[in-house]
Amino acid sequence: xxxxxxxxxxxxxxxxxxxxxxxxxxxxxxxxxxxxxxxxxxxxxxxxxxxxxxxxxxxxxxxxxxxxxxxxxxxxxxxxxxxxxxxxxxxxxxxxxxxxxxxxxxxxxxxxxxxxxxxxxxxxxxxxxxxxxxxxxxxxxxxxxxxxxxxxxxxxxxx
Numbered sequence: 001x002x003x004x005x006x007x008x009x010x011x012x013x014x015x016x017x018x019x020x021x022x023x024x025x026x027x028x029x030x031x032x033x034x035x036x037x038x039x040x041x042x043x044x045x046x047x048x049x050x051x052x053x054x055x056x057x058x059x060x061x062x063x064x065x066x067x068x069x070x071x072x073x074x075x076x077x078x079x080x081x082x083x084x085x086x087x088x089x090x091x092x093x094x095x096x097x098x099x100x101x102x103x104x105x106x107x108x109x110x111x112x113x114x115x116x117x118x119x120x121x122x123x124x125x126x127x128x129x130x131x132x133x134x135x136x137x138x139x140x141x142x143x144x145x146x147x148x149x150x151x152x153x154x155x156x157x158x159x
Contacts, residue, residue, distance in 0.1 A: 079133030080116060080157040083123045087151045092123040099152055104139040124157065 083096045093115060101107045109132055117124040127133045133156065140154045 077130055078126050078128060079130040080124060080126050081133055081136060082153075082155050082157055083125060084153045084155070085121045085151065086153070087121075089121060092118060092121060095152065096123055096125065099154075100136070103143060104136065106136060106139060109136065 083092060083099075085092055085095050087095075089095045096113075097110050100109055100113075109127060112128050112132070114126045115123060116126050127136065136154060137156060144150055
């Protein structure tokens with residue numbers, strides 16, 4: 001009787017083990033070949049470039065490319081430029097004069113500039129010669145290469 005009882009327990013234990021193998025199968029292990037590499041067509045921004053400030057190198061390069069857009073065909077004619085202030089200013093003309101005198105070191109242009117159109121933070125102004133406009137853009141571009149925190153922009157206008 002004792003041997004039958006032990007045999008019965010072994011059979012029950014074997015059935016439980018056998019049943020648990022089918023009831024709870026092992027999870028399939030995943031290997032490295034499950035990873036999908038991104039295609040070369042997709043441009044993924046690296047994490048160290050995702051949280052850059054508003055003056056990123058790409059936007060700086062685009063702004064510097066605007067400096068080369070000015071074409072000097074006739075040095076005697078008037079040239080128009082746009083001054084855009086990124087700060088809130090009461091008078092964009094005063095901000096332009098301050099930028100010309102203090103930052104760009106072109107105080108002689110302050111008396112010769114004429115305002116064509118004025119807006120809230122932007123100003124279209126005219127200089128008496130295209131050479132003056134070229135000097136202004138050149139000074140702005142050289143200054144912009146030195147600093148990345150400018151609060152204004154000067155770009156050329158085609159008439």
